[in-house]
Structures are given as structure tokens and as C-alpha cells.
Amino acid sequence: MKRKTALLCWLLCRICGIYAQQATDSLSVPPDSLTKSYSLNEIVIVTKTSINHNRQTKPVSTVEEYLQSAEKVSLIKRGSYAWEPTINNMATERISVTIDGMKIFHACTDNMDPVTSYVETINLSKVKVGSGFEVSPNASNNIGGSLDLQLNKVGFCCEGWEVNANLGYETNGCYRIAGADFAFSDSAFYVNSGFFHRNSENYLAGGRKEVAFSQFTKHNFFTNLGYLVGKKHAIEATLIYDRASDVGYPALAMDVKTAEGLIASLSYRRENLSRLAARWETKAYFNNIVHIMDDTGRPDAAIHMDMPGKSRTAGMYSLLEGRRGRHRYALNWDAYYNRSYAEMTMYPANPAEKEMFMLTWPDVRTLNTGLFAADEYRFSEHHAVRLSSKWSLQRDGIHSDFGLNTLRIYYPNMAAYRNRLVGNVSGRYQLRHGSWEASAGAGYGNRAPSVSEAYGFYLFNTFDAYDYLGNPQLKPESSVEAKVEAKWAQNPFIVKAGASYFYFTGYIIGKPDGGLSPMTIGAAGVKVYENLPHASMLNANLSLKSFFMEYFSWHGRIAYSRGQDDKKGSLPLIPPVSCETSLALKKDRFAAEIAVLGASRQARYSAEYGEDETKGYVIGNISAGYSFKMRNVIFNLKSGVENVLDSCYSTYADWKNIPRKGRNFFINIGINVL
Numbered sequence: 001m002k003r004k005t006a007l008l009c010w011l012l013c014r015i016c017g018i019y020a021q022q023a024t025d026s027l028s029v030p031p032d033s034l035t036k037s038y039s040l041n042e043i044v045i046v047t048k049t050s051i052n053h054n055r056q057t058k059p060v061s062t063v064e065e066y067l068q069s070a071e072k073v074s075l076i077k078r079g080s081y082a083w084e085p086t087i088n089n090m091a092t093e094r095i096s097v098t099i100d101g102m103k104i105f106h107a108c109t110d111n112m113d114p115v116t117s118y119v120e121t122i123n124l125s126k127v128k129v130g131s132g133f134e135v136s137p138n139a140s141n142n143i144g145g146s147l148d149l150q151l152n153k154v155g156f157c158c159e160g161w162e163v164n165a166n167l168g169y170e171t172n173g174c175y176r177i178a179g180a181d182f183a184f185s186d187s188a189f190y191v192n193s194g195f196f197h198r199n200s201e202n203y204l205a206g207g208r209k210e211v212a213f214s215q216f217t218k219h220n221f222f223t224n225l226g227y228l229v230g231k232k233h234a235i236e237a238t239l240i241y242d243r244a245s246d247v248g249y250p251a252l253a254m255d256v257k258t259a260e261g262l263i264a265s266l267s268y269r270r271e272n273l274s275r276l277a278a279r280w281e282t283k284a285y286f287n288n289i290v291h292i293m294d295d296t297g298r299p300d301a302a303i304h305m306d307m308p309g310k311s312r313t314a315g316m317y318s319l320l321e322g323r324r325g326r327h328r329y330a331l332n333w334d335a336y337y338n339r340s341y342a343e344m345t346m347y348p349a350n351p352a353e354k355e356m357f358m359l360t361w362p363d364v365r366t367l368n369t370g371l372f373a374a375d376e377y378r379f380s381e382h383h384a385v386r387l388s389s390k391w392s393l394q395r396d397g398i399h400s401d402f403g404l405n406t407l408r409i410y411y412p413n414m415a416a417y418r419n420r421l422v423g424n425v426s427g428r429y430q431l432r433h434g435s436w437e438a439s440a441g442a443g444y445g446n447r448a449p450s451v452s453e454a455y456g457f458y459l460f461n462t463f464d465a466y467d468y469l470g471n472p473q474l475k476p477e478s479s480v481e482a483k484v485e486a487k488w489a490q491n492p493f494i495v496k497a498g499a500s501y502f503y504f505t506g507y508i509i510g511k512p513d514g515g516l517s518p519m520t521i522g523a524a525g526v527k528v529y530e531n532l533p534h535a536s537m538l539n540a541n542l543s544l545k546s547f548f549m550e551y552f553s554w555h556g557r558i559a560y561s562r563g564q565d566d567k568k569g570s571l572p573l574i575p576p577v578s579c580e581t582s583l584a585l586k587k588d589r590f591a592a593e594i595a596v597l598g599a600s601r602q603a604r605y606s607a608e609y610g611e612d613e614t615k616g617y618v619i620g621n622i623s624a625g626y627s628f629k630m631r632n633v634i635f636n637l638k639s640g641v642e643n644v645l646d647s648c649y650s651t652y653a654d655w656k657n658i659p660r661k662g663r664n665f666f667i668n669i670g671i672n673v674l
């Protein structure tokens with residue numbers, strides 16, 4: 001019996017571990033599309049492949065801190081919590097974010113709560129970054145790319161029990177971090193569960209200037225369960241509950257009382273279904289996001305407002321993956337239904353005056369169902385071609401009569417609902433020869449306007465101080481993308497270069513409408529979303545890595561971007577030239593790193609969209625780590641200093657130039673009991 005169990009276990013690990021090796025440490029944010037060439041099947045579920053915290057500078061980093069190291073990803077900051085990720089310099093409206101394939105949408109009309117803020121790195125096994133149209137099967141309405149935050153499921157392996165604990169402290173803001181999780185698995189059952197806690201007070205910018213309203217508290221709880229019903233059939237379930245409270249947003253006029261996310265899924269998975277289907281997974285899911293804003297702590301609030309937001313999504317997908325001969329393919333069907341609702345009540349200072357009530361997201365319903373297909377064909381070990389396409393039918397509109405009638409004041413002929421066809425098609429050729437790898441790709445796709453762009457009602461944007469009115473008559477925004485990448489690797493050097501270019505038609509952005517007057521006190525005017533005839537975006541980067549004297553490595557990277565609207569004016573939130581370089585030492589259980597990051601002056605800023613010139617900056621970070629084992633307990637110690645010289649700086653991505661953290665000492669202790 002024992003032998004049988006061991007054999008079954010071994011088989012399962014084999015079945016499921018096919019792609020695990022690649023992901024184990026690279027976990028990673030695939031650094032570029034060259035190394036992503038196997039991404040079609042790079043779906044890791046079984047065998048424990050959680051993010052290797054100990055390889056990171058800060059082992060208990062947030063998802064956003066973790067994403068900072070990924071090429072093509074940048075983060076827009078409105079405070080020290082919940083940074084908004086961008087891919088290829090495109091933010092939430094132009095990228096798709098899924099959690100293990102599940103669609104999930106933020107609930108804040110001010111983008112205070114990107115989807116990435118509802119999970120922790122402890123929840124994840126890896127983050128799959130797709131650039132442009134080359135994306136994960138469940139992505140939709142994306143032009144810039146996609147993020148799939150893949151969950152950390154322990155899998156059916158013979159590991160028995162494992163317990164982890166993490167403690168962290170950072171001096172700047174008195175930031176405390178604590179988390180613990182356990183995993184139990186055998187050949188027919190697994191469970192892994194844990195919690196995480198973060199708490200920070202206001203941080204200090206360079207020069208020890210306190211940034212008011214930058215505090216936050218967060219709790220996260222997760223459980224994954226798996227049960228093997230038959231030899232190759234598994235049922236899996238996930239539950240994540242995440243709650244942030246008392247979150248300050250120094251760059252905005254409001255803070256957050258609570259932001260809660262409940263994420264649940266149930267899936268059925270079958271391995272080795274037939275010769276054509278290596279893996280088939282069907283998942284049903286539900287998530288509920290509730291976001292409550294709060295301005296009661298703001299002494300300068302002219303008028304008190306209540307602004308709750310809700311986003312609820314239910315969906316399902318069925319993904320089939322296989323390989324035959326030289327083909328590796330994937331087919332997926334998905335559907336989701338989202339309800340986005342946000343309201344605002346203004347309480348005048350004079351209690352005799354009447355309160356004002358608005359539906360800022362007028363109960364917007366979106367039903368989307370799509371089909372995805374991809375195939376990678378290897379002509380030989382040197383040449384491969386990958387083709388993929390996804391098309392979805394989307395029906396979106398306003399469910400609330402009150403909301404519909406209010407928007408009809410501005411758009412008398414608008415229908416309550418609209419049907420749209422959105423999707424993309426892309427192809428890539430890849431060459432590998434000797435020390436060289438190169439790829440060239442092209443794609444076309446479009447996206448539907450986001451909830452705010454189509455139906456948002458007088459949403460105040462602190463960035464340019466305009467009230468924004470949605471436009472239900474917007475056409476989809478479309479883009480063609482062309483990209484090239486090349487890599488040369490010969491010991492001890494690795495050189496990589498890449499560029500991507502997007503040409504948009506119908507680029508969606510807000511433009512001032514002089515005929516409308518703002519509702520927010522002090523607003524500069526009203527902007528209405530419209531389709532620009534065209535716009536373009538260019539991103540290029542070059543990176544070098546070299547290894548020397550056995551234990552050392554050096555890394556350098558430089559990136560350039562340019563975004564232009566139809567009148568050759570700059571698009572907002574496009575970075576200036578940025579560079580980073582680091583020197584790392586790794587010997588046995590000891591690791592250390594010195595890094596220098598910087599950016600040039602942001603000369604090409606967009607005054608029209610509220611930007612001003614951002615000065616250049618250079619900052620330095622130092623970190624060191626040591627790990628050791630005592631019996632069956634592994635200890636990992638990490639410590640370091642960020643912004644060593646205590647520079648006061650902000651970057652192009654800091655909302656309203658809110659300065660970043662000044663000097664910060666951190667220490668982390670990780671304990672792993674096997």
C-alpha cells in the first residue's frame with residue numbers, strides 16, 4: 001500500500017511538475033518575452049513553487065514592491081500603500097489583471113485600490129507578466145499587457161507539514177510586518193493557509209520631513225485546499241480575505257476607512273485527459289470588493305463627503321492545454337459578470353442646506369464572454385512561431401434608472417446598454433542560435449472603455465484638478481503593436497535589448513469641455529473622455545549583466561519611453577530616461593547587494609494633463625542577507641538601508657509629486673520549519 005501511494009505521488013508530481021522547474025525561482029516575473037517563449041504552458045499549480053522570498057532584497061515585500069523589479073512594469077504612487085501597476089506605461093484601463101485566471105475589478109473611482117492591493121506575496125506562486133497582446137488566456141480589454149497573479153497552492157506532494165513565519169521591521173514610518181503560514185500535503189489532499197499583517201505610521205521623506213496621511217494597516221488571510229477525487233482528477237478551492245484599514249493617501253483629497261476584498265474559487269482539474277489534452281481546468285469564482293473612503297481626518301476638507309464603492313464579479317473559465325508533435329497549444333473559454341457601483345453624498349457645512357447625492361458609478365453592469373486560442377509551433381530547435389488570438393463579446397451599461405436619467409442630461413440619446421466586440425490577434429517569430437536569441441512580433445487589438453471612461457459621473461481627479469465626466473458614446477480604443485527583442489549570452493556576459501511601439505487609433509483620454517461647470521469646489525473645470533484620432537507609445541530598454549570573480553555579478557539597465565498624442569504633445573505618466581545598476585555578492589549562505597537607481601529630469605511632461613517638470617534623482621540602496629539551518633529549521637536574515645543618502649525626491653509616477661521615502665533601515669527574519 002505504501003509503495004502504491006509513493007508511486008502515485010511520484011506520478012502526480014511528474015504530471016504536474018512539468019513546468020514547475022522553470023518557475024521555481026524565476027517565479028518570476030518573466031524578464032522579457034524571450035525567456036517567456038514557453039509561457040503557453042507555463043502554468044504551475046501542483047508542487048510548491050511559492051515566490052522565493054529569500055531571493056528578494058526584502059523578503060516580505062508587498063506585491064507592488066515585488067513587481068518593481070519586473071521590466072516593463074512601473075508603479076504609480078498616491079501614497080505608501082496600493083501602488084497602481086502599469087505595463088509598457090499603460091495603467092489600469094489598458095491592462096488586464098487576473099488572480100489565478102479570475103477577473104477582478106477595483107472598487108474605487110479614484111484608483112486607490114488596484115487589484116494587486118488585495119493580495120500578498122504570501123498568496124502567490126508567481127506573477128506572470130504579459131506584454132502587449134501576448135497575454136494570459138483570461139485577459140481581456142488589454143492593450144498594454146496583462147498580469148496574472150498565480151496562487152501559491154502547495155499541491156499533492158509527499159511533503160507532510162511545513163510551517164513558515166516572517167517578521168519584519170522598517171525604521172521609516174515604524175513599519176511592522178508579521179505573517180505565518182502552514183502547509184500540509186499528501187498524495188490525495190493538501191491545504192495551505194496563512195495570515196499576514198502590515199502596519200505603518202506616516203513615513204518621512206528625505207530631510208526627515210513627515211508625509212502626513214501616509215499611514216496604513218492591512219490584514220490578509222488565505223486558504224487553498226485540494227482533494228484528489230480520482231487518479232487524475234482534482235478539486236481545488238481558494239479563499240482569500242484581505243482588509244486594509246485607515247489608509248492614508250497623501251496625494252489625494254481623501255483617505256480610506258476600509259478596503260475589503262473577498263476572493264473565492266472552486267475548480268476541477270484533470271491531467272492527461274487524452275493524447276491531445278495534457279491538462280484541463282474549469283473554474284468558477286466570485287469576488288467582492290468594498291471600498292469606503294473617508295475625509296474626516298482632513299482638516300482642510302471644504303465639504304464632508306461619503307464615497308463608498310463596490311465591485312462584485314462572478315465568472316467562470318475552462319482552459320485546455322496540450323502538445324502534439326511540434327505544437328503546444330491552449331484553448332480557453334471564459335465569461336464574467338461585473339457590477340461596479342459607487343456613490344457620493346456631500347454634506348454642506350451649513351446643516352440647513354440639503355445634502356447632495358450622486359451616483360458616480362451608476363450601477364454599471366458588464367457581461368463579457370470570450371474565446372482564446374494560442375499555438376506555438378517549433379520548426380526546429382532554432383525557430384519557433386507563436387500565434388494567439390482572443391475575442392470577446394461584451395455587453396455593458398447602466399442598471400440604475402436614476403444614474404441613467406442623470407447621464408441622459410448630457411447624452412440624451414444614450415441607450416442603457418451597449419454591445420461591443422473586443423479582442424486581439426498577435427504573432428511572434430523567435431530565433432535561437434548559439435549565443436543569440438531574437439524575436440520579432442506584431443499584433444492588433446482593441447479594448448472597451450473602462451467603467452469610469454464610459455459611465456463615470458463627475459469624478460474629481462486631483463492630478464489635474466478637473467472633474468471627469470464619462471462618455472457612453474466612446475468607440476473602442478484600438479492599437480497595433482510591433483516589437484523586437486534580442487539577447488546575447490556568452491559567459492560572463494548577458495546583453496539584452498528590446499523595443500516596442502504602439503500606434504493607437506481612438507486613444508481614450510479626457511479633454512476639457514468649457515460648456516460644463518465643475519461640481520467639486522476648487523476644480524479647474526470639467527473634462528469629458530473622448531477618442532483622440534491617434535497617439536503613439538515607444539518603449540526601449542537595454543540591460544547588461546556580467547559575472548566575475550566567482551561570487552560577484554554586476555547588472556545595469558537603461559530604459560527610454562516616449563508617448564505622444566495626436567498633436568505631438570506628451571501623454572501623461574511617461575517616464576524620462578531611467579537607469580539602475582547593482583553589484584551583488586553571493587557566497588554560500590551570505591548575499592549582499594549595492595544598488596544605485598536614478599532618472600533624468602522629466603523634460604517631456606504633459607502640462608495639459610496636470611504634470612509639471614520632475615527633477616532628476618539618484619538614490620542608493622544597500623542590503624545583506626544570511627541564512628542558516630538548525631536541525632529542521634531554516635533561518636533567513638535580511639537587512640539593509642534604502643535611500644542611504646536620505647535624498648528628498650519624487651519621480652514622474654508620484655501623484656502630485658508626493659516625495660518618496662527618505663532613508664529607511666529594514667530587517668526581516670524568516671523562519672521555515674520543515
Ligand SMILES: [Cu+2]
Nearest residue numbers: 108110112293
Ligand atoms: Cu477610493
